[in-house]
Amino acid sequence: MxxxxxxxxxxxxxxxxxxxxxxxxxxxxxxxxxxxxxxxxxxxxxxxxxxxxxxxxxxxxxxxxxxxxxxxxxxxxxxxxxxxxxxxxxxxxxxxxxxxxxxxxxxxxxxxxxxxxxxxxxxxxxxxxxxxxxxxxxxxxxxxxxxxxxxxxxxxxxxxxxxxxxxxxxxxxxxxxxxxxxxxxxxxxxxxxxxxxxxxxxxxxxxxxxxxxxxxxxxxxxxxxxxxxxxxxxxxxxxxxxxxxxxxxxxxxxxxxxxxxxxxxxxxxxxxxxxxxxxxxxxxxxxxxxxxxxxxxEEIDAIRKTMCELPADRRERMRTVYELSDYDREVIMNHSPQLSDYFEETAKISGDGKQAANWVTQDVLRELNDRDLAIDEFPVRPVVLGAMVKKIVDGDLTVKSGREVFAALLETGLSGNSLSPATVDQIIEEKGLAVVKDTGAIEATIKEVLSRDQNAKSVEDLKGGKQQAAGPIIGQVMKEVKGADAKMVREMILKIVQDS
Amino acid sequence: MSILSTGAGELLAQLNRGEITSVELTQACLNQISQNDMNVGAFLHIDQDYALEQAKAVDNKRAAGESVGPLAGIPVAVKDVVCHKGQPCTCGSKYLKDFIPPYSATSIEKLQAADAVLLGRTNMDEFAMGSSTENSAFQKTHNPWKQDYAPGGSSGGSAAAVGSRMAPLAVGSDTGGSIRQPASFCGVVGMKPTYGRVSRYGLVAFASSLDQIGPFGTDVTGTAALLQALSGHDPLDSTSINKPTPDLLADLNQPLEGLKIGVVKEFQADGIDEDVISATDEAINVYRSLGAEIKDVSLPHARYGVATYYIIAPAEASSNLSRYDGIHYGHRAEEFKDLTDMYRQTREEGFGPEVKRRIMMGTYTLSAGYIDAYYVKALKVRRLIRNDYDDAFQEVDFIASPACPTPAFKIGELINDPLAMYLSDMFTLGANLAGIPGISIPAGMSSEGLPIGLQLLGPPLEEARLLRAARMFEQATDWHQKVPELVAQ
Amino acid sequence: MLSEDDIHKVAELARLNLSEQQISELRPQLSKLIDYVAVLEEVDTDEVEPMVHAIEQTNVFRDDIRSPPLPREGALANAPKTDGKYFLVPQIIEH
Structure with missing residues (x-):
């Protein structure tokens, strides 16, 4: 029917x-x-x-x-x-x-x-x-x-x-x-x-x-x-x-x-x-x-002037200014206006809407749910999270290390200590998570790792064009040089193998 | 002259000059009550100790040279419809027999601020519905002049208390004439102010758009002083007028010059008592002799007043009385089948016949299919009635008429003829529909020895001039000095 | 003349348990009143706005500021039946 x-x-x-x-x-x-x-x-x-x-x-x-x-x-x-x-x-x-x-x-x-x-x-x-x-x-x-x-x-x-x-x-x-x-x-x-x-x-x-x-x-x-x-x-x-x-x-x-x-x-x-x-x-x-x-x-207009942006307008702005996916945008906006504000501040400070959205929709929301916190009670404020995300955007911190920093920030904040962008630097320093930009040191480590007997097969494969063979080698290098950027390590390995 | 036969205005002056004390005056009132109220039945509740305590406090204040309020030490009786925290407030209803309000009306707070002595609570028609005070669930009130006659109503207890000089002043409420009609029947001054002049906060509602608290007094001066104390904007009442109250006493004794008084053609109808007609003519002659110009005016829709009123008032009442449901306060039936039956049985037991009659009338005229024909129609005619008054007041300062078509009727005479009872409000209810002020002043005696009142109506907010006009009459006559026999000379 | 059914219907709306005697008294009384007020039909009110308030004011507001509530004992003091916390009523049957 x-x-x-x-x-x-x-x-x-x-x-x-x-x-x-x-x-x-x-x-x-x-x-x-x-x-x-x-x-x-x-x-x-x-x-x-x-x-x-x-x-x-x-x-x-x-x-x-x-x-x-x-x-x-x-x-x-x-x-x-x-x-x-x-x-x-x-x-x-x-x-x-x-x-x-x-x-x-x-x-x-x-x-x-x-x-x-x-x-x-x-x-x-x-x-x-x-x-x-x-x-x-x-x-x-x-x-x-x-x-x-x-x-x-x-x-x-x-x-x-x-x-x-x-x-x-x-x-x-x-x-x-x-x-x-x-x-x-x-x-x-x-x-x-x-x-x-x-x-x-x-x-x-x-x-x-x-x-x-x-x-x-x-x-x-x-x-x-x-x-x-x-x-x-x-x-x-x-x-x-x-x-x-x-x-x-x-x-x-x-x-x-x-x-x-x-x-x-x-x-x-x-x-x-x-x-x-x-x-x-x-x-x-x-x-x-x-x-x-x-x-x-006039009275109606006066009230209209006190109104903030409507969700439909904000949604449009989220799309154009921060280039968010529909999914991320809806997750953030439907959660609450407070989370939208939180996101926008984080995005502004970090300079990267997508990166900020990833952190907010995954890490922040997960913690809110697990700990049953309202966003206003969340100790890692946008000024701190934004500073951390900016380091990732700038290549000074890897995403993986970022997770560690975030966890440390949260722990510090939840135990009642105040957080500031300086706390981010402090944690990175303490944990030695800064991206190592000294290519000389990385190069030396790569060469040392490549020369290991256990890696002979991988080196052969790499020479033969099997790029996925780089995986285990990257792992070993990263173990030696904490804070190295995996992407950069990978590129250097390929170059060294090719040049040899 | 004894303390009891002294007018309220003069008593206030004597208190101020220290010639009498509040305790003496209050005690005199209490004595008059204990000697006569078994025959009059004006009061529902008297707390002698509380009254004397207040009186003592004022006397002490005066003795200590502290500043005192404008009603300092004068006893005021209050109609049992105005909430006073911790005091009974029955509204003459079985439903509220044991009700003790946890808050006070703005009027009560104003009286307390003015240092008045709150003397007791007066009898009334149940929920202020009636014109004879016979609809009280508790007792009948008798006319102080002739005890087989009604005192009028619904504020019959307050009028009788003042008429029998048990209190020099009293508070009432007026929805269709409930101050002016009993004032006329009991030979005292009674005034309904402009709607919104006195806060309704704490006045138990009968018909919200018509109800107004007002004063009774043994003379115009005392009445004016009481109204002055009661008046003023109240943020707790959305219908309160947000304008300053003029000084009602400053020029009270100054006669008005060039006064124009209107006589309403349409009020000269059949069924008006001969004595009332001649007393009214006589009163108008008094004004003429005082230099007033008397003019005929027309209120073309006046003849629709009673019908308009008896649609609007019951409609509002039926709604206002829905709160008496046996749950949050007041009476609850003991036997019932279920919740709905509890409502029905509680209300059946809690209300008297007149209240039920009006609830039925009001429910009917608001019900689906009838509201436009009755209620909305009445609201439209109400505007025409108001317009008539506005037009008339372009021509004249005040409108004079009898307060009531007859002097007091006998107790029981009209109780089974609601329409005849309602028609006794024909001259008074126009002021409630139009929202204008009106006053009834003693202006004659019938051949049977019952008082007759003259009503003056004025434009909105013109209470000061209206009181002056009343005072002019009072100064030229001695009707207000007549007291019933039960007032020992 | 209002019918007995009319009276019953209105009494039910108004939640009044009227006895047969009350109904037989009320019926003619109310009918007489209804007939009397029908006089308004003769007034032409086509162009007239209903007058709800005796004094016509608009925009009467108060500020959104709290004042203390009644203590619970005060709120329940006049109630015919309570358990000290709630107003009690005969069971409400919803379905």
Whole structure:
């Protein structure tokens, strides 16, 4: 059966503010000390009133600009009303018909490798709910409510249904996360719930008569990792296909409603959720406690000016300025803006982007992973790594010796000593790793090694043009002359054999 | 003249001059309460020790020559809808029977900063919904003039406390007339300021875009002093006006020159009590005699005020009262089937009939399919009503009318006819819809011996002039000096 | 006249357990109110912007600066049921 997958994503991103959206209460992630981060407003105590956090609004504008959205000149706040224990006011302050931004887009690569624009319908600000902790004993005991998170600022980003595969959805999310991280709008830490995703999925099935039959729309809620988003979409595609073959039910048929499903990460399956009661009737109305926000072009421009380079621009620069492979570039950029900064500094100091990228993507990332360190905690700073890489670039240090130096630097740094470019020289000196440029000494050693009985066969082979016979000889020479450049040794051996 | 029959303005002056002490005055109020409140029912909560402690502290401050606040030593009763840290705040509701706020309203902090003596918490219609104070879950409040009559509402406890001279000043809240109507019924001064003049932070919300805290007093001067203390921009309230409050007392005794007072054609409707009509005419004559020009003005959309109000207020209320869900504070039903049933049963038990009626009305008008026809429509008519007032104030300085179409009605008389009860707000609720200030001042007595109030409405932010106009009337009449029998002469 | 079904639906949205007697009282009362407020239909409001706020202000912000939270005991003090750490509610059934 021929069909097209239609996916729209709703992403909630927690903004990096000190305080909640409408009250001066801290937003720190602190699930181990429940209900210690509330103020009267967070508990919806009678008489409390919301006052908008300016920084949250500015971050939202920045994020929206990063998503190529238009910024509303006038926006207002609406109450979305429903009863739930994690929603103490009985309504969520959100934006209904006049969101603060709209009409944006992001680019992904489609299946043929072409750039594809994914339209963004809107991005609006709203407050987060608290957290319900369900009794899983099966004994029907009370659920628990923690309001630490209640009122944290969220940006809800709603895409048009332009995504056609799980892979595109993944790319969209990767790019969205990068934008938020590069703009320092959100840390998008999924473990801490600062990025959450709902996926709307259905299929457009081409029937025998050429007519398109859309399957009933499904919203998979609360996907807490990008992998789960992909898995949920893949599962839904199969499930909806099967269901359609079985029932023939179409979106738009009488009685067909949007279905809300959950995702079981252990099984990789989605499951039907009992619909939130009255889901269809949130009774949105403008919040009389909050003033609307207006923005002039000048104010929007002022925020635009505070924005750093967007990931798409940076990616382009990485390609042209540092001549990175696509692979290296994605590894660095997708890791974090901090690693990108780290790389760029290293590349600048060393004067060689490719060499720097090798060190960053292999050695630095390996150590970060092994030691569970964030890049900001990594003791070998770019000024030191760059100095070391420069020595390699200049031919003063071999790559192999560089590994030793790097290990020594790391050890020194981790034991609490401060590092500087001078430390690099010091380690090279101590370990005698400097490239020996005294060709006389190397030549003498080569001649001595060549004259060894054990090498007679190799010398014969070399004379006969078998260049690979140089290998064992290079090894022996290098053993004698520490810090010699293997490439140079190889060339000298060949020349000496030829000349003899 | 006894301490109790002395006006609030004069009491403030006497305190300032050291002629009376705060302890004497506070004790006199407490005595009046203990002798009469069993018949009036104005107060829900009195802490005598706390009141006297505050009074003593102010007296000590004065005695030590320290500077004191503008309300230093004067007792103020507070409607049980304004949060005061550590004190009960029931809002007249069973739901909040045991609720103790862990924070104070900005108004309470301002009163404390002004060195007022917080005397006690007054009865009210549940969540300020009502016009008779009969909707309190705890007790009925009786009109101090005639005890089988209602004191008005929803701030009936505050009005009755001032009317029976248990407190020279009181704080109320006014969403559709809930200060001005009971002030009129109890023969005291009551004022609703411009929306946003007094912070709503800590005022338990009924209808957020209409609610406003305001003062009651035995006279205009005391009322002005109380409003002065309550007013001012509050960064904790997004709807608070970010403009300095003018000095309300400086020129209070200076009569206004060239005053133009408007009389609203559309207010001359059927169903207005004869005594009220003649008292109002008489009051307008007083202004005429003081040199005011009296002009007819038109508020063409005034007749839609009650309908507009009874869509907007319940809609906002239905939302504001969603927080009473039995989880984070307040009442929880003991028996229920599951979570949803816990909500339903808790709210069923926690709320009285009028509150439920309004929640139902508001939920209906906001629900899918109806919101445009009712709620959005009402917001549009609201703008037309506001425009009418703006136009009228191009012609005149103030608008004069009865505060209410009738003097106080009997307890129980209207309780089963919500619409008739709502119509008693017809003259007052326009000011809430338009956000403008209004004041009710004692201006007559009915043939049955019940007070009648005159309402003056002014343009936004014109509280100082409005109070001056009220003071002109007060200086020319003696209605404000009349006290009910329970005030021992 | 509102139907009994209307009343039930609204009561469910508002989370009110109304008795049959309350419903039979509320039905005519609400119907009368709804009929009364229908008078607004006669006002021409085609060109009129809804008025949400009594005083129209825009851009009211506060700075992103923390103030102390309530102590947990204070946050939970008025709650009908807690375990000293959390608010407790009857089991939430999600699926």
């Amino acid at each position: 021929d069909y097209k997958i239609v996916i729209g994503l709703e992403v909630h991103v927690q903004l990096l503010t000190q305080t909640k959206l409408f009250t001066a209460c801290t937003t720190e992630f602190n699930p181990d000390a429940p209900n210690t981060q509330t103020q009267p407003l967070c508990i919806a105590l009678p008489g409390t009133l919301p006052v908008l956090n300016r920084h949250a609004y500015e971050l939202a504008v920045k994020a929206a600009l990063g998503l190529n959205c238009s910024i509303a000149k006038f926006t207002k706040w609406d109450r979305k009303q429903y009863f739930y224990p994690d929603l103490p006011k009985g309504y969520q302050i959100s934006q209904y018909d006049m969101p603060m931004s709209f009409d944006g887009w992001l680019e992904v690569d489609d299946a043929d490798g072409h750039k594809k624009k994914i339209r963004i319908l809107r991005a609006h600000l709203e407050e987060d709910a608290g957290k319900n902790i369900h009794d899983e004993s099966g004994r029907g005991e009370d659920s628990k409510v923690d309001l630490n998170r209640a009122g944290t600022p969220l940006l809800e980003i709603v895409s048009e249904p332009d995504l056609s595969s799980a892979a595109e959805a993944r790319q969209y999310l990767d790019e969205l996360r990068l934008i938020m991280q590069y703009l320092e709008v959100s840390d998008c830490n999924m473990q801490e719930g600062s990025l959450r995703c709902d996926a709307n999925v259905n299929l457009h099935i081409v029937q025998e008569d050429g007519q398109i039959a859309p399957t009933p729309l499904v919203e998979v809620k609360n996907l807490n990792s990008f992998r789960n988003v992909e898995a949920a979409i893949d599962f839904e595609v199969e499930r909806q296909l099967e269901e359609f073959q079985l029932t023939g039910r179409k979106w738009g048929d009488p009685g067909v409603m949007k279905e809300t499903r959950g995702f079981d990460a252990n099984r990789g399956t989605t499951f039907a959720q009992r619909g939130k009661e009255d889901a269809a009737d949130y009774r949105y109305f403008p919040d009389p406690d909050l003033a609307p926000v207006t923005m002039t072009d």
